[in-house]
Amino acid sequence: MPPAILTTLEQQLRAASHARFFTTDIDGVCRGKTHSGDKMAELLTGGGTIASAAFGWDIADDLYTHTVRFAGLGTALGEIGLRLDAATARQLPWDEGRWALIGEHLLPDGTPLPMCPRQVLKRVLAQAADMGLDVQVGVELEWYVFRETERSVRVKGYRELEAATESVTNYSPFRIDAVAGFVNDLFRWLPQAGIPLETLHTEAGPGNLEVALTYGPALESADRAALFKQATREIGRRHGLLNTFMAKWSPAYAGCGQHLHQSLWQDGRNLFHDAQAAHGVSETLRHYIAGQMHALPHLFAVYAPFINSYKRLVDGMLAPVQATWGIDNRHAAFRVVPGSARSQRLETRVPGADANAYLTIAAAVASGLHGIRHRLDPDAVDTGAPLPQNLEQATALMAESALARELLGDGFVDHFVQTRQWEISRFRLAVTDWERARYMELV
Template identity: 30%
Template sequence: MPSKKTVATTVQKVSRSSKIPPALTAPRGVKTLREAVDWLKFRGIEDIECITPDLAGVPRGKMMPSSKFTSNTSLALPSAVYRHTISGEYPEETGQFRYEPRDSDLKLVPDLSTLSVVPWETDPTAQLICDVVGSTGENVTYAPRNVLKNVVNMYAERGWRPVVAPEIEFYLVAMNDDPDYPLHPPKGRSGRTILGGQGYSIAGINEFDELIDDIYHFSEKQGLEIDTLIHEEGPAQLEINLRHGDPIELADQVFMFKRTIREAALKHGIYATFMAKPMQGQAGSAMHIHQSVVDIKTGRNVFSNPDGSPSKEFFHFIGGMQTYVPKTLVMMAPYVNSYRRLTPEMSAPVNNAWGYDNRTTAFRIPVSDANARRVENRLPSSDANPYLALAASLGCGLLGIMNATEPSPPTDDAANEGSIDLPRGLLEAVALLESDTELAKVLDPEFIGLYAGVKRGEFETFMQVISPWEREFLLLNV
């Protein structure tokens, strides 16, 4: 059995030889099953993980010997995978939430462009992301990757291609096997627990140099590209910025990055968490999304006129974000904990305002030239399923363009003080998602009904838990 080091060295050496097909040495993706067979054999891969994101963005799927995968075996998952809560429970049928009567199989269709190694496994292992179709090949509208693909296709019908660049924040925390105890930061290389106030601190990053090196190494071996990495405001809170590109590819990267970062942290005896608000009194973790739209034929930024001025599509996109993002917030802030991040006078916005280079607004327009004109959506939290957050954000902007929705005037002052212009909790956000008929133009009604039912089920589970606040203030006072 070849070791990882041997395989990596072999790949590096043969990549210098013109006799070796480039498809064999590429760290990520092949075009055909024949190329996949050669790619796996070249690396001595023994096992392969076929995964797909569920509604929460959790990888689900099957692991098998690579020989079975390359024999073109049929892969399937039960439809119930998309109908359970984050805690693994199955809600009661209500409203538009229904179970498939037979709980029949859904087929997994491997996307060979996502094939890569699993660098943290001891035995040579590969992984790839799968699409989901029905038993006869029909579209499954509620599978998260399909939800995003549908929105991207709507842009393509207009001759456009959306471009996105996510920024993902997360915390490193000390291991904690008792959920009744609060989380706290881990010790860094100095041997001391890192404190807050380390925004953009190089010393803060250096506290976890070896872990960060592993994140980079794991990412490189999977063909994942990190643009920058910084230390955020919270103690041991980091942010990874990804290079801009195709929404499907970037959602895939966020999906894989979350797994990669968790595995790298575990290797060093700590947790990486993408909870929106893991520690009381500290900043929450966001997944900011930079968005623009280009013309497929010309490559021109649709948000800019030929003379460099903002286009009507730019303003209508912002108008759509202002109008519809609050109604799809549950796709960007999907859990009870997500709304703990969205509080006044914190770094997370609680409004639907927009402004030029104004970080207190929900929708910020960064300083750029006409070619890079874009809209940053600062509302999504890092606990969101990246496929659904991107689908909602891009879908809302597209609705604005379709309906020629005019935005409010830009906000020049601080917009994060005073009233809250967003749903304040999970149930309110679910009700807003279901109430707007316009959203059915970009989000399938079957998906909306199923997603809403799962979210209501999660809320009911949460309500069964008695919190420390209740014991502290109600036990002896009421």
């Protein structure tokens, strides 16, 4: 960022009473603090630190035990570096125009923290840049909206929740009117905060919505996705609404996906489009698809990081269950969206809305670049091999995968695998409603 702009931003922060920053942890949960304007300006210009516990809490804010070697309960939980990205500075209109910035984490020597999701993505994008490639991504997110609060769902034990819209009507201009005020605020406020929306509509369940965020540079799109989830919760609260990006909240309705629309550009040209090829599918796109197909089992835990994630990945729900590709086929894991030299792209349909967008984009792009470097052929990839059916299988496969380590780094894979093993251990201790209803009277 030019020094003059950075100086102006520093002055604007110092003139503010307070501001806040966000980072995401390994689960995609926004972590951050609110600082005085002066303190935030100091962080912007000189950097700072934050407790490594930001990577030591699981999604329920329980500290990992010694089984997680970085920031687990057996460690000192000391400081890690924090660097704010001035390019992400924005004012949040739903928070009285308060300044907010996105940060990333460093090791004590100033090098990137290996398990920091934003740093993982930046490392992959640096590889793309070394190949002369510009990665453009558009993120679609599906989620559910309830007329509930954080307190009411707890009082109800997360049962008999009131959906914000009635019935199941896909693409309904009538049903969405039930949350008109909320939707109006999203379209009014989010673009002002640098999160442009392209489309928003109802989906396949009561209270189910889908948004398409305007595409852009991959890192910026990941920032937008992370902020969209945070902003939706904050704006929804003002309307008495609770928003969830849980992959599958009810067996009665479709799950929530995170669809990644990707294209690679070089010297202003979309490398995924070849006017002379069938459906415009270039050789570069074929290699990119093949790389994602080949790497999918190895990185499946990144796309489906929770126990619940696998409840979405079932037949008959337009969620991919095999490593297949097709032309404009929404049943496929990898859907080529045919179009012009400007619009042709690949849609990766595997990730759930619950997954961390920095990591899903990193996994998808790293896999695609691997396919390009090795000139892989999508028709030669074995699509019959079963994909992991649960988090335990996916984690075990990733732990032993040399490819996962090559694409995302040893430090990330070690920490991610250990945290998924922790998540599995927590589930094994749980007694569910299903178990009580099935066994209490009869065994």
